[in-house]
Amino acid sequence: MQQASASARPETVSSIEMIRRLVAFDTVSAKSNLALIDYVRGYLAAHGIESRLVPDETGKKANLFATIGPAAEGGVALAGHTDVVPVEGQPWTSDPFVLREAGGLLYGRGTSDMKSFIAIALAMVPQLKAKPLKRPLHLCLSYDEEIGCFGMPRLLAKLGRELPKPALAIIGEPTEMKVVHAHKGVWSQSTTITGRDGHSSAPQRGANAILYMGRFIAYLEQLGARLRERGAAGSPPGLEFDPPWTTIGMGGIRGGTAFNIIARQCTLDWEFRMLPGIDAAAIRAEIDTWLETELLPEMRRAAPEASIVTEAVAAVPALQPEENGAAETLCLRLTGANRAVTAAFTSEAGQFQAAGISAVMCGPGSIAQAHQPDEFIATEQVAACEKFLSGLADWAST
Secondary structure, three states: OOOOOOOOOOOOOOHHHHHHHHHOOOOEOOOOOHHHHHHHHHHHHHOOOOEEEEEOOOOOOEEEEEEEOOOOOOOEEEEEEOOEOOOOOOOOOOOOOOOEEEOOEEEOOOOOOOHHHHHHHHHOHHHHHHOOOOOOEEEEEEOOOOOOOOOHHHHHOOEOOOEOOOOEEEEOOOEOOOOEEEEOEEEEEEEEEEOEOOEOOOHHHOEOHHHHHHHHHHHHHHHHHHHHHHOOOOOOOOOOOOOOOOEEEEEEEEEOOOOOEOOOEEEEEEEEEEOOOOOHHHHHHHHHHHHHHHHHHHHHHHOOOOEEEEEEEEEEOOEOOOOOOHHHHHHHHHHOOOOOEEEOOOOOHHHHHHOOOEEEEOOOOEHHHOOOOOOEEEHHHHHHHHHHHHHHHHHHOO
């Protein structure tokens, strides 16, 4: 990638125009985000702002880090992911990668989740630069958040070493500009059951992996019911989640080859989303114990070579509420809200917090529109975010 020359003429665009430009980049997680990152890097360079890329191991994706204001530790990170979820199979009424305006709404993939926050911050760069900032504002753009928050940890590992470490982080996920000080974490797994194949006319001679996976699915359903009964036990008091318990979800299943072949193998993709304070490792250990002591012995009575393998796909920490949290205090002041709220969905905020940075979620748009066909954001949300970031710049100038 080539960084644009810093002598290039600075461009001033509106927030909506910048949203239009970012939406036009097809950054579905399965694809590279480098075209968008290259555009952002060139735009910042034209405004005299240097940026640093932190690529993935393939070099086909990258995080971006840039600082507006003094090149110093502290300040605030404005963080967001550049990837979006797929559009295939969804009944969109217009091109998801061409911004459409109608009735005060902006339609397009990523308008709500979460290119608008990034776009508004970029559009306001000239205004932010014009402020006498005494505290830096850092842009932290990531990749692969939608498939497991894989990108941001690579950037976070460099903060305080190769890059200045912010004191606070605002992750601009769609919260309708409400301050979110706690969210659930998520552990995603993929379990593969291998039995014994054979002719379907003699099922007693094989070990049907699909049938045993059915037993596992029933167990997960029962465990989900027990987790619901446990409720918020072990979670910090006073948190209101919807739903207020740790949940288990199953997202995909693959197995078998033909009607007349006993299924040798079956794979289930599953997850659990835990409340803050819940021991995720203990839940996983409980599941592993059942598989190893209950299901696997039963399988091996039919097929001694049978196996069960569970691979960890992603582990994203919950965002814990911070007592007198600096990020929460600042954002409540900027929004004028009296209290922070919680969210059931997961973000990179917990990763910032785990890195020792006070973090909250606060961004434009509604999570109800995320991942939907005809995803949209209201223009009034764009205006509210502009006001918020302008107030943040004023704070950083004091």
